[in-house]
Amino acid sequence: xxxxxxxxxxEFIESLKADTGRDLGEWMNAIGxxxxxxxxxxxxxxxxxxxxxxxxxxxxxxxxxxxKPIYYDEAAPKPxxxxxxxxxxxxxPEAAPPAVKLRVVRTPPPPEPAAPQTPMGPTASIPRSNRLxxxxxxxxxxxxAYAPLAGFLxxxxxxxxxxxxxxxxxLHIAMHTGPEPFGxxxxxxxxxxxxxxxxxxxxxxxxxxxxxANLGAPMPAGLTHMVRLxxxxxxxxxxVDRLLAARSRxxx
Numbered sequence: 001x002x003x004x005x006x007x008x009x010x011e012f013i014e015s016l017k018a019d020t021g022r023d024l025g026e027w028m029n030a031i032g033x034x035x036x037x038x039x040x041x042x043x044x045x046x047x048x049x050x051x052x053x054x055x056x057x058x059x060x061x062x063x064x065x066x067x068k069p070i071y072y073d074e075a076a077p078k079p080x081x082x083x084x085x086x087x088x089x090x091x092x093p094e095a096a097p098p099a100v101k102l103r104v105v106r107t108p109p110p111p112e113p114a115a116p117q118t119p120m121g122p123t124a125s126i127p128r129s130n131r132l133x134x135x136x137x138x139x140x141x142x143x144x145a146y147a148p149l150a151g152f153l154x155x156x157x158x159x160x161x162x163x164x165x166x167x168x169x170x171l172h173i174a175m176h177t178g179p180e181p182f183g184x185x186x187x188x189x190x191x192x193x194x195x196x197x198x199x200x201x202x203x204x205x206x207x208x209x210x211x212x213a214n215l216g217a218p219m220p221a222g223l224t225h226m227v228r229l230x231x232x233x234x235x236x237x238x239x240v241d242r243l244l245a246a247r248s249r250x251x252x
């Protein structure tokens with residue numbers, strides 16, 4: 001069992017930089033800089049950055065362990081591979097049995113294991129037809145501390161609306177299932193803003209009129225509403241239902 005945990009921990013640690021923009025050491029420094037009094041406060045802070053609870057808890061445990069992995073030992077030597085002992089037969093030449101032609105039966109190799117899923121990986125749980133392009137990954141990474149939250153949002157949208165097509169600029173990601181976008185994620189240094197096609201003239205709690213600057217492209221006219229995102233817990237089922245309704249408004 002500990003070997004399984006060690007392998008999961010190794011995969012988690014090695015994928016941190018690509019998935020979140022920070023490696024393990026950088027996350028340890030970021031946690032330490034918060035100077036949080038309680039361990040649960042650290043987990044809550046990490047969840048606000050987009051980590052699922054299980055991985056936020058694991059990262060907090062590593063920090064509590066002095067920044068060292070709990071199960072995975074990078075310095076542990078791998079056991080040497082032992083060759084099978086060779087059996088020597090001392091058979092006189094005249095007593096050697098006649099050669100026998102053997103029939104070789106080739107069995108197909110076992111199927112390759114599925115690629116490991118990381119909790120915050122930008123392609124985890126995303127349908128194969130909607131894997132992220134280099135441009136989308138770069139836009140997610142530009143969110144820096146909010147990169148996990150941006151990645152989590154993209155996963156949720158792709159799970160709920162599998163035919164979503166993502167188009168990225170330097171600081172935004174547009175979400176299409178037709179010619180016009182039904183949503184657009186604007187990436188800033190202090191938060192993420194999601195503009196979407198909302199009900200005309202109706203602004204529910206947490207929503208406001210869409211106002212996005214520095215997109216590097218004109219604001220699509222159909223995106224009328226906006227919500228500011230700072231915590232993964234905002235992206236619940238009600239949030240997903242709101243995006244499904246936005247898609248229906250744009251693509252009737």
